[in-house]
Amino acid sequence: MAHLILAGAGHAHLMAIRAIPEIVSRGHTVTCVGPADRHYYSGMGPGMLGGAYTPEEISFPVRAMVESRGGTFVRAAITAIDPDKRILSLTNGQSVTYDVLSLNTGSGVPGPDGSLGTENGLPPDVWRVKPIEKLIEARDRLATLARERGEVAVIVAGGGPAGVEMAGNAHDAVRKAGGRPKVTLLAGNRLLRRHGERLRALCMADFSRRGIAVVEGPRLERFEEGRAILADGAVLPFDAAFLALGVVPSPLARAAGLPTGPSGGLLVGEYLNSPAKPEIFGGGDCIDFAPRPLDKVGVYAVRQNPVLAANLAAALDGRPLTPFVPGSPDYLLLFNLGGGKALFRKWGVAMAGEWAFALKDHIDRRFMRRFADGA
Structure with a gap:
């Protein structure tokens, strides 16, 4: 045994x-x-x-x-x-x-210095995007801020898929709570830099339409209470912030x-x-x-x-083992933009729309049912 x-x-x-x-x-x-x-x-x-x-x-x-x-x-x-x-x-x-x-x-999720650190090392109202259950606390806090302040300034640090998804959905969280979202995404050198110009352009267009600001160039140096300090010395005030730096x-x-x-x-x-x-x-x-x-x-x-x-x-x-074959690196990409839309990329084709979110939602719910059923 x-x-x-x-x-x-x-x-x-x-x-x-x-x-x-x-x-x-x-x-x-x-x-x-x-x-x-x-x-x-x-x-x-x-x-x-x-x-x-x-x-x-x-x-x-x-x-x-x-x-x-x-x-x-x-x-x-x-x-x-x-x-x-x-x-x-x-x-x-x-x-x-x-x-x-x-x-x-x-x-x-590392901090700006690359270290994992702990939640206790972050200022108030700043969350890493992992562990996911911390986003429950963040969602509730955004709703409270929306009720108390009306306009809620949110900063998301990270220009990859996680940063994009957090920016778009933080915007939704404030709006659905009756507030006026003012979301800024600190995208580092370039938004979605590993995912092609077409996907980046679709994201930029959606965020521009919704009033989500994208800042490329200066990186986040650190968070202090209520403000983000960038590498070029700029200071951005916030009510809530998220770390999504890979x-x-x-x-x-x-x-x-x-x-x-x-x-x-x-x-x-x-x-x-x-x-x-x-x-x-x-x-x-x-x-x-x-x-x-x-x-x-x-x-x-x-x-x-x-x-x-x-x-x-x-x-x-004590039996022989089976090799793992990873499969094609051209896997399906679906990024939740918020607002009921998603980005889609597969076979070199990039698109966006409500249909892409419906597809992502279908795949995700099917995955959940597959393993949660019979629990």
Whole structure:
């Protein structure tokens, strides 16, 4: 009998959670360690901020999903991994041992200095876009500000897809609460610089129509209470602000002395396990895939899902592993602009409109139903 620990209950572990009954039936035990009883789907987080979804609609009841299938759920975060002794240290004071470990501990959003830091290090009314559940607090705060002040100045730092989605949906959040949104997106060097001129132009046109300002050039240097300080010395006042400056993998692997890749994530090979410690697997944002660099996007975590679940079961049984094939890098892109519209890019074609949001909404809701049903 072997013990599997699933560290985190994110996208890449959903099929492993579904497979718990089969794993248990072969005499193994499964423990899932996660910081909360529900896991929030990042693809719908901005839409929840903007009022398109409720928190319940964008989250999986992972504790119930694990326990109803015969696994054990421990509500805690992991503070350290001892890969030689195969021990995890948890925030609740427990230490748990494993035979096979899978990391799906996700990523965090860095500050302007590149460090992850903590929420306690941010001024009031400033939020990182991860963890997603913090956006519930942000949504409620924007509604309060709209009622109290009327006009609400919001700054979003980050010119990538997350920044775009947060700016458009923060605008919706204030407007739907009866306020007058004044949203500024600090886009760094260039808005959506990795996604082509056509997609950028569509975004700029939508934001211009809605009165969302886009600032390109000077970068955010720091947030102080009620104001953003830019690298060129400019000072922008705000009532609420968001950090969306990309993602940094969970630091657990590096702190444990495990091999890591260019982004700092756990280095894994074709079977999604560590070359140094083959009993340690991983998926999602917390890994670096050695055969080929992968973008930190949910599509790869979803693609890793079945292979990771199969390989965890095989590792417990001592069976051969299955290689992960990432598929085409020309994956479908759908960015929620707010206002009931989305950006679309696929096959080199970029478009925008309400139909694109309807498509994104359909795909996201289908994903939620697929794994939440039967929880």
